[in-house]
Amino acid sequence: MAMRDLVSGGAACAVPGSSSSSNPLGALANALIGSSSKTQERLQEIPTATATASDGNLHAGMGEPFNAALPGSELEYMHPNAQGSEFLRGFHSMDQNRFSDAWDDIQRPQIPHFQGRTGPTNLPLEHARLQQDFDGPPQKVLSNFLHSFLHSGHGTIPFRPASLPVLGLSEGDKQCIRDRSSIMARHLFADKSEEFIHTQVNALLSSLDIDNDIRARGPIPGRFPELEEYWTESQHMKPLSGGADGWASEFSQQLVPHDNPNMWAQSFERQHGANGWASEFEHYLPLHLLFLEKSRVHIDADEYACLIFLAKFQEHLQLASVDQMRATGVPNLAAMEQTRMLAHTLAQNNDPKFQNSKFLQFVSKMSRGEITIEDNQFKPAGISAPGDWAAEYEQQHSGGRSWADQFSNEQASSDFPKDTMNTCLWQKANMFRSFTSMLRTFLLRFLVLIRDDILQSAKIFSDLTILTIQLSQGPHGWANEFATEHGQQGSTEDEWANEFSKLNVNDWSDEFERQVADGVLGDSSGDNWANAYDDYLNEQTALKQKSDASRGVYVFSDLNPYVGRPNPLKEGQELFRKGLLSEAVLALEAEVLKNPDNAEGWRLLGIAHAENDDDQQVDILDLLPLFSLRWTAIAAMMRAHEVDPTNLEVLLALGVSHTNELEQAAALKYLYSWLRHHPRYSTIAPPDQPENLYYADVSVYLDCNMHVNVHKLGYMFMVARLFNDAAKLSPEDADVHIVLGVLYNLSREYDKAIEAFQTSLKLKPRDYSLWNKLGATQANSVQSADAILAYQQALNLKPNYVRAWANMGISYANQGMYEDSIRYYVRALAMNPKADNAWQYLRISLSCASRNDMFEACDSRNLDILQKEFPMI
Amino acid sequence: MATQLKSDALMEQMKLHMSTDAGKELTKKIGLVYQINIAPKKIGFNEKSFVVDLKKGEVKEGAYEDGKPDATFSFTDDDFLKVASGKMNPQIAFMRGAIKIKGSISAAQKFTPDIFPKPSKM
Numbered sequence: 005m006a007m008r009d010l011v012s013g014g015a016a017c018a019v020p021g022s023s024s025s026s027n028p029l030g031a032l033a034n035a036l037i038g039s040s041s042k043t044q045e046r047l048q049e050i051p052t053a054t055a056t057a058s059d060g061n062l063h064a065g066m067g068e069p070f071n072a073a074l075p076g077s078e079l080e081y082m083h084p085n086a087q088g089s090e091f092l093r094g095f096h097s098m099d100q101n102r103f104s105d106a107w108d109d110i111q112r113p114q115i116p117h118f119q120g121r122t123g124p125t126n127l128p129l130e131h132a133r134l135q136q137d138f139d140g141p142p143q144k145v146l147s148n149f150l151h152s153f154l155h156s157g158h159g160t161i162p163f164r165p166a167s168l169p170v171l172g173l174s175e176g177d178k179q180c181i182r183d184r185s186s187i188m189a190r191h192l193f194a195d196k197s198e199e200f201i202h203t204q205v206n207a208l209l210s211s212l213d214i215d216n217d218i219r220a221r222g223p224i225p226g227r228f229p230e231l232e233e234y235w236t237e238s239q240h241m242k243p244l245s246g247g248a249d250g251w252a253s254e255f256s257q258q259l260v261p262h263d264n265p266n267m268w269a270q271s272f273e274r275q276h277g278a279n280g281w282a283s284e285f286e287h288y289l290p291l292h293l294l295f296l297e298k299s300r301v302h303i304d305a306d307e308y309a310c311l312i313f314l315a316k317f318q319e320h321l322q323l324a325s326v327d328q329m330r331a332t333g334v335p336n337l338a339a340m341e342q343t344r345m346l347a348h349t350l351a352q353n354n355d356p357k358f359q360n361s362k363f364l365q366f367v368s369k370m371s372r373g374e375i376t377i378e379d380n381q382f383k384p385a386g387i388s389a390p391g392d393w394a395a396e397y398e399q400q401h402s403g404g405r406s407w408a409d410q411f412s413n414e415q416a417s418s419d420f421p422k423d424t425m426n427t428c429l430w431q432k433a434n435m436f437r438s439f440t441s442m443l444r445t446f447l448l449r450f451l452v453l454i455r456d457d458i459l460q461s462a463k464i465f466s467d468l469t470i471l472t473i474q475l476s477q478g479p480h481g482w483a484n485e486f487a488t489e490h491g492q493q494g495s496t497e498d499e500w501a502n503e504f505s506k507l508n509v510n511d512w513s514d515e516f517e518r519q520v521a522d523g524v525l526g527d528s529s530g531d532n533w534a535n536a537y538d539d540y541l542n543e544q545t546a547l548k549q550k551s552d553a554s555r556g557v558y559v560f561s562d563l564n565p566y567v568g569r570p571n572p573l574k575e576g577q578e579l580f581r582k583g584l585l586s587e588a589v590l591a592l593e594a595e596v597l598k599n600p601d602n603a604e605g606w607r608l609l610g611i612a613h614a615e616n617d618d619d620q621q622v623d624i625l626d627l628l629p630l631f632s633l634r635w636t637a638i639a640a641m642m643r644a645h646e647v648d649p650t651n652l653e654v655l656l657a658l659g660v661s662h663t664n665e666l667e668q669a670a671a672l673k674y675l676y677s678w679l680r681h682h683p684r685y686s687t688i689a690p691p692d693q694p695e696n697l698y699y700a701d702v703s704v705y706l707d708c709n710m711h712v713n714v715h716k717l718g719y720m721f722m723v724a725r726l727f728n729d730a731a732k733l734s735p736e737d738a739d740v741h742i743v744l745g746v747l748y749n750l751s752r753e754y755d756k757a758i759e760a761f762q763t764s765l766k767l768k769p770r771d772y773s774l775w776n777k778l779g780a781t782q783a784n785s786v787q788s789a790d791a792i793l794a795y796q797q798a799l800n801l802k803p804n805y806v807r808a809w810a811n812m813g814i815s816y817a818n819q820g821m822y823e824d825s826i827r828y829y830v831r832a833l834a835m836n837p838k839a840d841n842a843w844q845y846l847r848i849s850l851s852c853a854s855r856n857d858m859f860e861a862c863d864s865r866n867l868d869i870l871q872k873e874f875p876m877i
Numbered sequence: 878m879a880t881q882l883k884s885d886a887l888m889e890q891m892k893l894h895m896s897t898d899a900g901k902e903l904t905k906k907i908g909l910v911y912q913i914n915i916a917p918k919k920i921g922f923n924e925k926s927f928v929v930d931l932k933k934g935e936v937k938e939g940a941y942e943d944g945k946p947d948a949t950f951s952f953t954d955d956d957f958l959k960v961a962s963g964k965m966n967p968q969i970a971f972m973r974g975a976i977k978i979k980g981s982i983s984a985a986q987k988f989t990p991d992i993f994p995k996p997s998k999m
Contacts, residue, residue, distance in 0.1 A: 617998070660999050663999065664996075664998045664999055665883075666883035666886050666958070666996075667883075668881060668883075746999065749999065752885075752886060752889055776999065777999040779997070780997035780998055780999040781999070783997035784886075784890055784996055784997055785890075785893060786890065786893035786894050786896075786897055786994070788897075791997065807998060810998075811997045811998060814995045814996075814997050815997065817995060818894065818897075818899060818994040818995060819897070819898070819899050820898065820899035820902055841962070841964075844962060844963040844964055845962075845963060845995060847963060848963045848990050848991050851991060852991050
């Protein structure tokens, strides 16, 4: 809930009379990022990390802008009535050069409970603390008091009113505290009764000598539905004009002259109090952030506050549906205004190192909303101010190559004199010279994206931030772990910094360039960073929603020209026969739309997909709830199965598809069903579920040295034995042998499978799909040369057999003949550009063949270029 | 007994692959020993270990006995398939927490999809 407050301005600290619906978080972000020249320095410092060799200086440099980043706040800071938390105040009072010490000092008294925190057991500790902290400067007292209020939520012990020394709170402060604490209380004690909430709040307020008048209690319950509404509206953005107008008009009420970005921060300050956020959200600190105190990441207090917000954001994201997030990817006017200001500010910076940092350029561009993520692609949003350096960059790198791509490129050889355990992220860490600046960068980006409502990208950066923290952990961190293992003297941050100071940091941007130019190690197709993350998010959401039923949900193509024609089935059959698979799919879709109970229509649709190599890709189906994608073979087949559960061809096709996906149990189920429903063989198959049967003949598996679930094994054997019996019953029945072959593929008894297919091929030599099955079996048992011959037979019979073309590519690639494999992949893709697997394999082959020049074409799925470059010989 | 993993099929193909020319190329090109721990659902639970020994050119089940592997990876079943087939970029997978890595960084970087033979579809 608090998240909504943040963005929709519901946090009740609005000064009466002023608009409370501006984006307070945006203002915070601006406060930290966009305001002064100090911030520019700060930003500048991030990519270039100039001059200094030790971390101490780095921090000192950061310490300064921190003060300035909240213009007008210094005074408020020193104001004894400021509702600031302990560590913020403590930080400021510390000598900047002892920043890290200050941090530690502040951390220790402040949050001792985190160290051992497991739950409510810390309450006694806090109460003890309560007593001893009630002396000292007023702001310290206040903040401790507030903290203990926050933490009283952990236990069931109600918060006790305490007699505090006079704190000298102003009316505004009091109001602020009252309102905010009420809301906080609702969050904290959401699972408790209203009574309890009121009691707690009253206790707090009376201790502080604040009137708890109706004003505080009354409007709040009413407020929430409004907030919900506002939030929902802004989330969905469907009434985009409505939402955006709302924002824009609110915005324009607060519109400040462009040349005074400080105004933002000031107005924010006015409304919400200096650094109020930190104390509010400390409560929400997730466990892994707690490691911060042990980690070697040194950040300042505002960043800490942001981290806390970030934690809340993460939490919120887990709850929010990806759907909504997608919707909020549309930039709203107000946010764009703000970002333009930022970009303008950045553009003022004439430092060429800064300007040339492609890293910053792209990220800024993205944060300006000029690039959005749609359909898993980076797309420019079509707005570019003339003379805009970011736009120029975009033009130069029209593939939307993200900094993340650069980020994930490998260095040609390891620059680490110590072969420290690591991943690419660590390798890139040296770019930043310390966990700290890396963290800072990510956090900064996160804030900017949050401000601009680009939540998906913000999520990426929030995860990065957390990852950084995790990785930087002291005793649990990887670096330490590795150091211990290898007896090296720890990769302390200082040592890293020392090492990196040996790098010529002036060439930072050059180094990036170089990495871009170097080959990609393992970068798969279309996978710039955010896209992959996108997929991940979608998968996670979809996984939760996935069930067998949903796997069978078919999504039809739009704009189907065959809809409305008199006999789409006939047309579909004709097209299928001719080998125009994609067209056949459309016609058959029209058919099943017209006659949903036409099993033949579904069956053929499924087969058409399978032959088009549109076979079930797990991730595509997982994305189905979110995108309208074409149906896949399995989905169509399952629909057919639904319509007619006894249709043997459907059952076989489903068995094959699941075998391809290595889904043993499902495949077995369908193949067994085939047997059960076959008029001739149903008597062989016992009517009850065979899973309880057990066969002891496991010898064939022992030489593979693999453990197998005994029951599954038994089941498989039993089914195989049944098929064998069936085959003996009618040796002329090719189908039985086909099913047997598929079965043996499942159990990886490839020789038997090959035998079975060859038998059936004698009976059905013109069955192209059979040749493909044979070939695939041979290929999977690494008899690639034979496989290619089989595929060739299949293609002779059916030249448009996409699957066979793709399989050819695979077989060549597996033999190391990458150039050839590329041709076959391209050929397959030309026939069916939607065969995602083939795109991925193509990219791998391109990489192996050192054809990195073609990566872009591959990533952008540009078949024209690829076909020109790799024609079939 | 451990359950059957989809990755079993891939590992088996890899095993056979090692005896081919292409497989032998791998040993020349990479020459490292990887241990791969694959869990059915969640990393760390019910793991099955494989050793992909690209020095000797072997694939075996079980933990590496002859010393320490150059790098050790932990995946879930599905994720391993994705990485091996190129659907998931290993570095991105790491950032997402889909892979856990231990050992030498340079060894880990060489663990890429192109090491693995691809399965063909019937």
